Amino acid sequence: MKGLATKDTKNTKEVRFFIFFSVLVMFLVMVSCSEGDKGVIKAPGIVDGDIITLKSTVAGTIQQMDISEGEKVVKGKQLVQVDVDKIENQLKELEITGKEIEVNSQKISKKLGFLESNIRYLRKQVERFRRLKKKNAVPGEKLEAMELKLMEAETSQFDLKKALEGLEIQKEKIENKREYLHLLLEDHVLLSPVDGVVMEKFVSAGETVFPGTAIVDILDTSSLYVEIFIEEKEMGRLKLNQQTKIRVDGADKELTGVISLFGKKAEFSPKYIISEKERKSLLYQVKITVQDPEGILKIGMPVTVTFGVME
Numbered sequence: 001m002k003g004l005a006t007k008d009t010k011n012t013k014e015v016r017f018f019i020f021f022s023v024l025v026m027f028l029v030m031v032s033c034s035e036g037d038k039g040v041i042k043a044p045g046i047v048d049g050d051i052i053t054l055k056s057t058v059a060g061t062i063q064q065m066d067i068s069e070g071e072k073v074v075k076g077k078q079l080v081q082v083d084v085d086k087i088e089n090q091l092k093e094l095e096i097t098g099k100e101i102e103v104n105s106q107k108i109s110k111k112l113g114f115l116e117s118n119i120r121y122l123r124k125q126v127e128r129f130r131r132l133k134k135k136n137a138v139p140g141e142k143l144e145a146m147e148l149k150l151m152e153a154e155t156s157q158f159d160l161k162k163a164l165e166g167l168e169i170q171k172e173k174i175e176n177k178r179e180y181l182h183l184l185l186e187d188h189v190l191l192s193p194v195d196g197v198v199m200e201k202f203v204s205a206g207e208t209v210f211p212g213t214a215i216v217d218i219l220d221t222s223s224l225y226v227e228i229f230i231e232e233k234e235m236g237r238l239k240l241n242q243q244t245k246i247r248v249d250g251a252d253k254e255l256t257g258v259i260s261l262f263g264k265k266a267e268f269s270p271k272y273i274i275s276e277k278e279r280k281s282l283l284y285q286v287k288i289t290v291q292d293p294e295g296i297l298k299i300g301m302p303v304t305v306t307f308g309v310m311e
Contacts, residue, residue: 261287
């Protein structure tokens with residue numbers, strides 16, 4: 001199913017923002033982008049990623065949905081079927097009709113082969129009777145009878161060829177319809193567009209869906225990143241592609257990452273605050289791409305980011 005795929009929804013973003021902000025506030029109380037060690041900055045962060053919302057492009061009843069929330073899926077895995085039986089039945093009917101047409105084509109081809117042999121024989125007979133007629137060796141009635149047989153055979157040949165052409169046209173129509181049904185079948189079968197994890201199911205088997213109905217949210221696990229917010233005064237001490245260390249709360253192993261994005265504007269403070277003192281407390285987004293071959297990170301997970309600063 002080619003289905004519509006969109007990243008995040010407004011509500012999802014708001015919920016994730018609220019979770020992040022709550023975690024951030026608690027972390028700021030403890031560390032608040034501290035420099036416990038000289039030349040080192042520690043900042044609280046949270047794991048985020050791209051969530052793809054798959055939507056139906058057709059109307060119908062969900063026939064099959066063999067996935068669960070939290071389940072890992074691979075790209076191309078079948079997730080949902082919508083009224084697939086109807087299309088498959090049409091394909092089976094086309095297959096039967098195609099076989100019938102093929103049988104009829106073979107029968108007509110055999111008749112044509114026999115008829116062509118008979119026409120060649122009748123033409124020779126007509127030519128012979130014409131020569132004999134010139135010599136008055138056969139009566140004219142026999143020649144006329146032979147010519148009539150030849151005409152009837154040629155008429156039958158013409159009709160059979162037309163019938164064969166009609167069957168070929170039917171074959172072409174069946175093939176076109178088969179291609180159309182296969183394309184339609186793709187719209188009725190929803191496949192995972194990425195390797196990821198099923199975050200949320202919005203419908204269940206037996207429910208009716210319409211074009212645009214949200215079916216499932218899938219987290220693209222290859223898109224996971226860590227998001228932190230730092231004070232404006234620290235922005236000039238960091239750079240793109242700078243290496244960082246990420247420690248997951250409650251885990252011993254450290255992961256490595258690189259700074260991949262700096263936010264263009266401060267967040268969390270109202271726009272009307274203009275005093276120099278309060279402007280210094282504004283926080284800027286920093287996005288960190290993480291190397292996580294073992295799949296330790298999970299979306300929404302709080303982490304601590306440590307990186308050296310440029311003096």
